[in-house]
Amino acid sequence: MQIDLHTHSTxxxxxxxxxELVARAAQAGVEVLALTDHDGTDGLDEARQSALDAGMxxxxxxELSVTWNKRTVHIVGLNFDPDHAPLKAGxxxxxxxxxxxxxxxxxxLDNAGIKGAYEGAQRFSGGKxxxxxxxxxxxxxxxxxxxxxGVFKKYLVNNKPxxxxxxxxxxxxxxxxxxxxxxxxxxxxxxxYKLTRSKLRKLIKEFIAAGGQAMEVxxxxxxxxxxxxxxxHAADFDLYASSGSDFHxxxxxxxxxxxxPDLPAKCKPVWDLF
Ligand code: AMP
Ligand code: MN
Ligand code: MN
Ligand code: MN
Numbered sequence: 001m002q003i004d005l006h007t008h009s010t011x012x013x014x015x016x017x018x019x020e021l022v023a024r025a026a027q028a029g030v031e032v033l034a035l036t037d038h039d040g041t042d043g044l045d046e047a048r049q050s051a052l053d054a055g056m057x058x059x060x061x062x063e064l065s066v067t068w069n070k071r072t073v074h075i076v077g078l079n080f081d082p083d084h085a086p087l088k089a090g091x092x093x094x095x096x097x098x099x100x101x102x103x104x105x106x107x108x109l110d111n112a113g114i115k116g117a118y119e120g121a122q123r124f125s126g127g128k129x130x131x132x133x134x135x136x137x138x139x140x141x142x143x144x145x146x147x148x149x150g151v152f153k154k155y156l157v158n159n160k161p162x163x164x165x166x167x168x169x170x171x172x173x174x175x176x177x178x179x180x181x182x183x184x185x186x187x188x189x190x191x192x193y194k195l196t197r198s199k200l201r202k203l204i205k206e207f208i209a210a211g212g213q214a215m216e217v218x219x220x221x222x223x224x225x226x227x228x229x230x231x232x233h234a235a236d237f238d239l240y241a242s243s244g245s246d247f248h249x250x251x252x253x254x255x256x257x258x259x260x261p262d263l264p265a266k267c268k269p270v271w272d273l274f
Contacts, residue, residue: 003271004258005034005059006076006188006216006244009047010126012037012063013133015249021257022050022058024250030258032271034061034078036244039094040129041082059274063188064177065094065168068203073193075174075207076216076242079274080183090177094169095129102130104164105156109135112161114144132156133248171203175210184273186242187215190233191226204237214240214270218263220255221246231264241267 008014009021016024018035025033033056035047044060051058062077080087106118120138121130136151145151155162169177178185187207190200204215216222217230218241234241241264247257263269 003032007247009043011043013131018043018047019050026054028258032057034059036061036063064174067168074188076186076188077178077183080181084181087177087181109162172210179211185212189219217241218243240270242270
């Protein structure tokens with residue numbers, strides 16, 4: 001079965017509108033799809049309706065931004081009730097932080113001689129949620145770097161002119177917003193954080209203590225070795241395993257919507273919980 005439980009739309013930093021994303025997923029043969037925009041659920045209704053029309057199973061999703069041990073970690077929520085009040089309040093607090101952060105990023109870039117970054121980034125977000133990827137697209141377009149990867153390295157990460165630190169949600173809060181809303185919390189792309197083995201295991205333990213039940217084993221950003229390593233961690237901690245491309249943009253050829261390898265045999269698929 002073709003399943004993709006981690007994707008983005010224009011509601012956050014993806015390139016396709018929710019309905020366009022679903023259409024592309026249908027074309028790619030996806031049978032179960034979750035839309036997991038950063039810190040927002042505004043695309044779920046449109047995506048669900050389109051999925052229904054296309055005869056595809058749709059799972060409510062979100063990707064929450066968390067600060068854990070001074071790092072940013074992403075927690076995906078799946079199959080929750082988007083109208084649950086504490087979840088909605090949590091999302092609102094993250095969106096408020098995004099707004100202040102976007103102003104601060106623009107003002108820091110301005111100090112570095114780059115004018116008009118706020119409006120520039122807004123052109124790429126379509127007036128919706130502002131993320132660093134929108135600033136990256138503006139900076140590439142304005143000629144400050146050759147590509148998005150280069151622009152992050154030069155401007156948008158720790159110790160660079162456009163970097164703003166600050167606190168996202170705590171791990172405990174993010175997990176409990178999801179679980180209280182009836183959903184399943186999933187550690188997103190665990191290999192991406194470049195944690196040592198012991199730090200990763202500490203993250204997993206704290207995540208489980210908070211009520212988390214799953215981790216992404218197959219991810220568009222995991223190589224084969226990382227898939228196998230994460231499958232071992234999931235098995236050790238008796239966590240369910242998820243699979244998602246983290247698709248953002250049809251122009252990023254290295255991440256394809258819905259084209260994912262199978263979970264290793266020892267994994268317990270997270271969709272058994274749905
Ligand atoms: P934000 O949540 O606004 O801080 O932005 C994080 C998002 O930026 C990620 O979800 C990716 O979409 C994108 N991103 C982060 N680092 C990179 C990178 N090195 N190259 C391309 N995109 C990146
Ligand atoms: Mn993103
Ligand atoms: Mn992420
Ligand atoms: Mn993502």
